[in-house]
Amino acid sequence: MKKIYSLMIVALMALSIVGCSTAPEAPAKPKKIQDVQVFSTPNADGKVTIKSIEAAFDGVGLEIPGNNDMNKPFSQRFSKLHYKIYNLAMFINTDLTFKLLKKYPSFGALTPLTMSIWEGKEGCMNISTLTIHAMARSTGIPVTDPDLIAYAELIHKGLKTAMPHGTFKDLDHTVKFPNKTLATNFEMELDLDGQSPEDFIEEFEAEFEGEMEPIGFLLPNYTNVQEEIFDDRGYTGVYDFYHTYSICKFDVIYPVSENHPEAGAWAPCSFYLYKKKGEDKMYLGFLSVDNWITTIGMTEEEEGTKKLREAQKFIENIINEMTE
Numbered sequence: 605m606k607k608i609y610s611l612m613i614v615a616l617m618a619l620s621i622v623g624c625s626t627a628p629e630a631p632a633k634p635k636k637i638q639d640v641q642v643f644s645t646p647n648a649d650g651k652v653t654i655k656s657i658e659a660a661f662d663g664v665g666l667e668i669p670g671n672n673d674m675n676k677p678f679s680q681r682f683s684k685l686h687y688k689i690y691n692l693a694m695f696i697n698t699d700l701t702f703k704l705l706k707k708y709p710s711f712g713a714l715t716p717l718t719m720s721i722w723e724g725k726e727g728c729m730n731i732s733t734l735t736i737h738a739m740a741r742s743t744g745i746p747v748t749d750p751d752l753i754a755y756a757e758l759i760h761k762g763l764k765t766a767m768p769h770g771t772f773k774d775l776d777h778t779v780k781f782p783n784k785t786l787a788t789n790f791e792m793e794l795d796l797d798g799q800s801p802e803d804f805i806e807e808f809e810a811e812f813e814g815e816m817e818p819i820g821f822l823l824p825n826y827t828n829v830q831e832e833i834f835d836d837r838g839y840t841g842v843y844d845f846y847h848t849y850s851i852c853k854f855d856v857i858y859p860v861s862e863n864h865p866e867a868g869a870w871a872p873c874s875f876y877l878y879k880k881k882g883e884d885k886m887y888l889g890f891l892s893v894d895n896w897i898t899t900i901g902m903t904e905e906e907e908g909t910k911k912l913r914e915a916q917k918f919i920e921n922i923i924n925e926m927t928e
Contacts, residue, residue: 637779639738639899640869643763645770647729652767654691657721657731660766661695664758669716670694670825670850674861677854686861689723692868694825694850697758702833703751705846710743712876713787713891715827715848717759720861720868729767732866733759737779738899742891744785775866780898788920789889792927794879801844801879808886808926809847809877815922816851821915824872825850846878851890856915860896860908867908870896875919888923892916 645652658668671693675685696716704711719733736756740747763770796804813823827833829846852872860867875890893912896902902909 636776637737637782638735638775638777639741639779639895640732640775640777640866641735642730642732642773642775642866643767643770644728644730644773645767646727647723648727652729654689654721657729657766658693661762664762664765665697665699666695666758666762667698668693668695669827671721672824672852674854674857678858681854682858687722687724687865689721689729690861690865691721692824692852692857692872693719693721694872695719695762696827697755698833698836700751700755700758702837702839704745704749704755705829705833706839707749707751708743708745709846709876709878709887710785710787710889711745712829712846712848712878713743713874713889714739715829715874715876716825716850718850718868718871718874720865720871722861722865722868729770730773730865731763731766732869733763734869737782738869738895741779741782742785742787742895744787775900777899777901781894786892786894786898787889788892788916789887790923790927792886792888794884794886805845805847805877805879805886811926812922815926816919819918820853820855821918822852822854822872823849824852829876829878842881844879844881847876849875851875851919853911853915856908856911859906859911860902862908863906864896864900864902864908867896867900870899886927888927890919 654671658671661668671691674690674692678685694716701715717734719731721731723729736747736752739752745752816823827848829848830843834843834846850872857871873890877886877888879886893916896912897909
């Protein structure tokens, strides 16, 4: 009986997420702590498209380095599609990212940020992104940081520019661990023995990619933060390297997205690697799948939850072996 009850709750939450309304937002209620926000608009006329959303975000200063149509690979691997449109996209404002990374290297776990874009049979377009609380909590940055506040405001501007008639949905998700980062971090002692940091990280990343790809992980985006963000702004002499990867797996996001399309606010997840000059350590990290599970109403019985935990274990094992 308990299992049936939990499945009914999941189904009801899924219905509340994929629907949309033309009604104005309800009067403010006491604020719940939420990590994920869904902005939704009626789209029966089809005017809001993936391309128009990209253009709107780019127009306010949120560059989109990758926007992946997940229905293409899903249609080749699985028997049915959950949505007419389902995209996972990455977006970034490099100026604000630079300011935040200078103060908090842990912001690499959100470099770039991510979102899901989907449209179901009911005829509305939806975009999910992280709230400022999620960005602050998961990376350990104070929610009062002015650059983080500016980033959150810019995301809101991008959403409202992309969908002028949209509203934020009440997801009824409350963060279960509101004061824990739920980050997975590693440190690796380095003895380069005459090898340059550049040669070391090139070999390390080649091995990392070689371990990840054969077991189904995709790396849809790679950012050389040192060259593309730091060096361009004259911020030199601090890091030998700072890189981030975006990581995704079809067999994970497909079952998760069925009931939780908003999960794309956490995916593809960003994985960072950096070494500061003068230190003999490399730091690595990403945001644990517990962020997904404890912030969007997932239950332990769901197939998506099992796939998330399995994926995290794979990544941890690979990194642990490589950093021993």
